[in-house]
Amino acid sequence: MLGADEAGKGPVLGPMVAGAVRADPDAIPEAVDDSKRLTLARREELDAALRDDDRVAVAVAHVTVDRIDDPATDMNTLTVAGQAEALAQLARKGDRAVVDAGDVSESRFGTRVADAVAAETARDGESGCRLDVTAEHGADESYPVVAAASVVAKVERDRVVADLDARYRDRGYDGVGSGYPSDPNTRAFLTAYVDREGDLPACARRSWSTCDDLLAAAEQSALDQF
Structure with a gap:
């Protein structure tokens, strides 16, 4: 079976x-x-x-x-x-x-x-x-x-998430969390990445609403600063 x-x-x-x-x-x-x-x-x-x-x-x-x-x-x-x-x-x-x-x-x-x-x-x-x-x-x-x-x-x-966590810690981030949108550590990672890079990491599901919200917030922040 x-x-x-x-x-x-x-x-x-x-x-x-x-x-x-x-x-x-x-x-x-x-x-x-x-x-x-x-x-x-x-x-x-x-x-x-x-x-x-x-x-x-x-x-x-x-x-x-x-x-x-x-x-x-x-x-x-x-x-x-x-x-x-x-x-x-x-x-x-x-x-x-x-x-x-x-x-x-x-x-x-x-x-x-x-x-x-x-x-x-x-x-x-x-x-x-x-x-x-x-x-x-x-x-x-x-x-x-x-x-x-x-x-x-x-x-x-x-295992995949642990590998991602190690990879991004090597780049100076505080880990990726569990990868779930409800995880504050995951949201903090995505926010920090977008703030630093101006875009989402390659491991992010761009079609998820969480990613749309973060990009929209980053764009609005940039407009406010302008």
Whole structure:
């Protein structure tokens, strides 16, 4: 069985990350749970255990800031794409997959993921791998393999944010925070960056309202000074 989930839909910084796990359900650690219910240390322990187990295969896919900011797409479509890109790295014909639904219609989301995996795995005119996909809201709370995928996605997303934090600290900033718009540390970083550089950092999702507000405030401040 395969499971897929994603982390980082809502942040204003960095990519969304999809995770996929392929395993016999008996191989999933009993302590696995929806990643939001686990501490950072516990998530990292479980991620390492999954990756070290020969009975488990793990994959991740990054949905970049540029893709998120593309006006021709939307987050539902990108969630389908991210999950499908992660699943396609592990999929074999005859596999069954359970995914966390990112659409109000579970069945529609599942069909879209199945179609996208088939397209991702098609090669040289040959049809791709068609998975039997079940999509459910809250699947990470009901299926251990989806919970495992949520852990993998969250740990990878945390790693990306930690790398961003280190990079910008090296440039004299006080870190980027969690990357969520509600985080005062993230807002402080973006404000400081715009004040210093006159634009947003490359890691920011320009299409998010938080970024629009900061740029508008910076423009008004410049006008007031003039």
